[in-house]
Amino acid sequence: MDGPDVGWYLIVAAILFGIGSLGVMLRRSPLIVLLSLEIMLNAGSLTLIAFARQQGSLDGQVFALAVMAVAAAEVAIGLGLIVAMARREMPLDVDRASTLRG
């Protein structure tokens, strides 16, 4: 490889994952929590792709594509939930959405 070793990519992925997990744990808005989850998923994808390059095997890239599809599904469901919460005049606050009732 011409550029940095695979380890440098893994460190970037680790820091990204830390940033994303901080967002999930610290922020109260479900919108920001969803965005932070995307960051965490992407950090995982970056790790998969870095190891795919290091091992010279494409399986990691295929798995990263599957992660991308799952992330798209998760955003569709999450946004549907947020819109449903907003329509019922519920506060958009993950701490206060703690009861499950039909």
Place this chain on the structure above:
Amino acid sequence: MGNVLVWAVWFLAAGGCLASGVAVVSLTNPFFSALALIGNLASLAVLYLLLAAEFLAAAQVLVYAGAVMVMFLFVVAYLGGKADAPWVGGPPLLRTAAVVAASALLVEVVVVLGLAWGDELSAPAEVADGFGSPASIGELFLTDHLLAFEITSIVLLVAAIGGVVLGTAREREEAA
């Protein structure tokens, strides 16, 4: 010379990636957070390109920065002022615990990487020119990973139906 250029591109992409990640988590307006996430995804796509994942980089920009983020921005626009996300703090104990947990994760990964450094991490495999091209990925999807491919399509279908059902719950309630 090519080496220096690759390092420069890597630094720009990695720096942009981390900076926009911090912006996503720290901004109070979800609209700007979503825009920062688009920057994050774009710089990640550059990193993917450096790792010889051309198809994934293109898919990242099309699927994520294109489709998913447009959907997100539509929802933020629909919610309007309700979507604002000020920094309302939880109990200080919880916040401290969150920071400790996140840094513990980071320290663990860095320590493990440091232990493995120099052995296998510094000796990446030689890859052919077609590595990561749409043709090679597509071939794997239709041979070795056919089941995963089909299950992914079902997951996406279920998610699309679920999104529609969640979005129209209010009308059904009023009709009942």
